[in-house]
Amino acid sequence: MDAVTIPARLSEEVFRKLRLAIDAEAKDDREIVCSEVFADVTGTVDERAQDKLKTKTGTRFYEVLAPYFNQNVQAADDLLHVCRRLWGQPYIAPIYALLLSQWLLTHPDAGGKEQRQKHSNVLISGARQLFWGDVHSTTDHFKALFSFLSAEVVFCQNRSRLDTLPTQSRAALISVVACFLPYYDEPEGLCTALECMPVPDATVQNGGHVPGEGADFVLTEVTDTLQKMKAEGSLLRYLSALMTMKYSPYMPPTKKITKLRLQAELYSLTSAGGPRYLPRSVNQAAFQALDSLFPYGRRSRRIINVAFRFLHPSEWGWAIVDAYKSGVDAIRAWVQFWWNSTCAAFSRLNPFRRSRWRYKRQ
Numbered sequence: 001m002d003a004v005t006i007p008a009r010l011s012e013e014v015f016r017k018l019r020l021a022i023d024a025e026a027k028d029d030r031e032i033v034c035s036e037v038f039a040d041v042t043g044t045v046d047e048r049a050q051d052k053l054k055t056k057t058g059t060r061f062y063e064v065l066a067p068y069f070n071q072n073v074q075a076a077d078d079l080l081h082v083c084r085r086l087w088g089q090p091y092i093a094p095i096y097a098l099l100l101s102q103w104l105l106t107h108p109d110a111g112g113k114e115q116r117q118k119h120s121n122v123l124i125s126g127a128r129q130l131f132w133g134d135v136h137s138t139t140d141h142f143k144a145l146f147s148f149l150s151a152e153v154v155f156c157q158n159r160s161r162l163d164t165l166p167t168q169s170r171a172a173l174i175s176v177v178a179c180f181l182p183y184y185d186e187p188e189g190l191c192t193a194l195e196c197m198p199v200p201d202a203t204v205q206n207g208g209h210v211p212g213e214g215a216d217f218v219l220t221e222v223t224d225t226l227q228k229m230k231a232e233g234s235l236l237r238y239l240s241a242l243m244t245m246k247y248s249p250y251m252p253p254t255k256k257i258t259k260l261r262l263q264a265e266l267y268s269l270t271s272a273g274g275p276r277y278l279p280r281s282v283n284q285a286a287f288q289a290l291d292s293l294f295p296y297g298r299r300s301r302r303i304i305n306v307a308f309r310f311l312h313p314s315e316w317g318w319a320i321v322d323a324y325k326s327g328v329d330a331i332r333a334w335v336q337f338w339w340n341s342t343c344a345a346f347s348r349l350n351p352f353r354r355s356r357w358r359y360k361r362q
Contacts, residue, residue: 097126120169138233171200
């Protein structure tokens with residue numbers, strides 16, 4: 001098989017299994033078959049197929065099938081018809097998002113204009129489920145899907161793909177991208193998002209995009225996402241990306257209530273106790289993000305945090321260790337400062353210049 005026939009054969013296998021799910025009489029049987037299809041399309045392409053498809057290591061089958069359905073309109077229409085008959089199955093929305101996202105969002109008439117909002121909502125719902133699956137397991141299995149939604153739709157210079165969506169679907173898609181942007185994108189990409197993120201109501205027809213107009217929307221979605229995250233690795237990655245927002249000129253003008261909500265959520269992540277019982281690495285990362293984004297009141301927050309640690313006896317040992325490390329770092333910083341100052345003072349007193357000045361006076 002060559003690079004052309006492989007996607008076609010894969011699509012035939014997807015159709016075959018989905019039709020088996022339709023013909024199954026029991027609900028459990030349909031769910032089992034749909035789960036197998038989901039496992040197939042999210043699996044990794046083997047080495048032999050990678051050589052023929054000329055794809056990089058780690059490519060997943062949905063990355064091969066999505067462009068195929070985007071180019072073959074009839075096959076995409078047939079898959080949409082099959083998915084409609086299985087709307088009630090929990091795996092169909094994610095499968096639909098993985099395989100038909102490019103076709104639906106790049107073709108304004110895909111699936112029919114009268115059903116466009118429904119199809120878009122199913123796609124966004126499935127994408128949100130997939131992204132949360134990555135966040136809860138600290139993986140990047142669906143980063144390719146997120147990259148398409150962000151780079152080719154939301155942040156695309158050609159705003160027609162986003163503007164042609166119904167208002168409700170456009171708002172939901174922008175919300176999904178804003179929620180998971182700190183997780184999937186490079187840390188510096190968040191600063192770009194504060195500048196380029198469009199607001200749901202802004203289109204080319206009603207005035208276009210103004211830089212920084214979506215900064216408040218991004219912070220709101222980021223705060224809501226932080227409240228739901230639990231995995232340690234995902235939280236560390238998310239908080240690391242948030243610290244780069246201090247370099248953005250569009251963060252200070254955002255609403256005070258929005259910044260207060262983000263500040264309160266970050267401070268809650270510094271708590272060692274319940275209700276989330278986060279690990280110490282997350283507590284420390286949250287403190288770093290809090291001090292980076294909101295430097296005013298840094299000392300007060302530290303004092304309050306130390307005071308509340310006495311309510312948790314299990315944290316007393318760590319509190320002593322942290323106090324010791326902070327003291328050592330402070331002493332080291334002062335010694336370094338005085339050493340640098342002394343060296344700078346002596347460097348100004350050049351012995352050659354002093355002896356030359358004395359010789360002239362004599």
